[in-house]
Amino acid sequence: MKVDTSKCVGCGNCVPVCTMGVISVRDKKSYINQDECVECGACERFLINKKEPPALVRIARCILGALKLGYQAPLDACPTGALYQPDIEWPRSVRRSFSDPTVPHESTGIRGRGTDEIKTNDVTGRLESGEVGLVVEYGRPGIGARFKDLEKMSKALAVQNVEFEIDNPVTQLMSDKSTGEIVPDVLDEKVMSAIIELRTSIENVPAVLQEITRVAEDCPTVCSFGIATRCTENGDVAYEQLVKELGFTMSLNGKTNLGLGKRSEEAAQ
Numbered sequence: 001m002k003v004d005t006s007k008c009v010g011c012g013n014c015v016p017v018c019t020m021g022v023i024s025v026r027d028k029k030s031y032i033n034q035d036e037c038v039e040c041g042a043c044e045r046f047l048i049n050k051k052e053p054p055a056l057v058r059i060a061r062c063i064l065g066a067l068k069l070g071y072q073a074p075l076d077a078c079p080t081g082a083l084y085q086p087d088i089e090w091p092r093s094v095r096r097s098f099s100d101p102t103v104p105h106e107s108t109g110i111r112g113r114g115t116d117e118i119k120t121n122d123v124t125g126r127l128e129s130g131e132v133g134l135v136v137e138y139g140r141p142g143i144g145a146r147f148k149d150l151e152k153m154s155k156a157l158a159v160q161n162v163e164f165e166i167d168n169p170v171t172q173l174m175s176d177k178s179t180g181e182i183v184p185d186v187l188d189e190k191v192m193s194a195i196i197e198l199r200t201s202i203e204n205v206p207a208v209l210q211e212i213t214r215v216a217e218d219c220p221t222v223c224s225f226g227i228a229t230r231c232t233e234n235g236d237v238a239y240e241q242l243v244k245e246l247g248f249t250m251s252l253n254g255k256t257n258l259g260l261g262k263r264s265e266e267a268a269q
């Protein structure tokens, strides 16, 4: 995101709407830290573009300021429409596709983090009986994540007998899925969040969870992970005991899909 400084009147309305806290006002102009901006588009999307003439707004601010009467544009507006989204080229374009929920990922066609994730397994049928799906998420609004940190996790997991989910935009950015290496172009790019997604066998769950825990210790951002499988015919969760023995608590907020979704023809085959 950029600011047209010839239009910006420094009202500061864009500062609190930035999801990453990277906008500040300096010398009466809005300033966006381009290295930290994840191109989520929220600042432009959430502020009404008023398109008032900048010169008029500046004069009003000066006169009212001299009279010790503050000028404040409506808080939900950029009074002069100074924020704009320029064309974004590769590799910076990955910031937008991972962070702007209105933009679908080119590799999967899905908006947001770009994956249906394993929680929709009742309709996608990604996981078969005996398989366990895991997701490792890096970043959140306010902190974000860089691909060089995700790569540390994907490389560590690649040697743990896992298979990275193909319908996932992080997997699509890997130059080598057998090593978990991510294309070097994007390693310094920052996104709001991104998800590594993989499957493995139930027997391999302890080794994978231990590796996730080890690598997450040095993670410079927020790291969370989820695990899922098909229930057995008795309604049991096959990995429950294994996970508890490793010291993890099974969340009561865990999602249990009841199979009420309509499974696609493709998934049923």
Ligand code: SF4
Residues within 6 Å of the ligand: 003, 007, 008, 009, 010, 011, 012, 013, 014, 015, 025, 029, 030, 077, 078, 079, 080, 081, 082, 083
């Ligand atoms: S809301 Fe618009 S005019 Fe106000 S500081 Fe931000 S970019 Fe400048």
Ligand code: SF4
Residues within 6 Å of the ligand: 001, 017, 018, 019, 020, 021, 022, 023, 032, 036, 037, 038, 039, 040, 041, 042, 043, 044
């Ligand atoms: S695009 Fe997102 S991260 Fe960048 S300045 Fe706007 S709100 Fe902040």
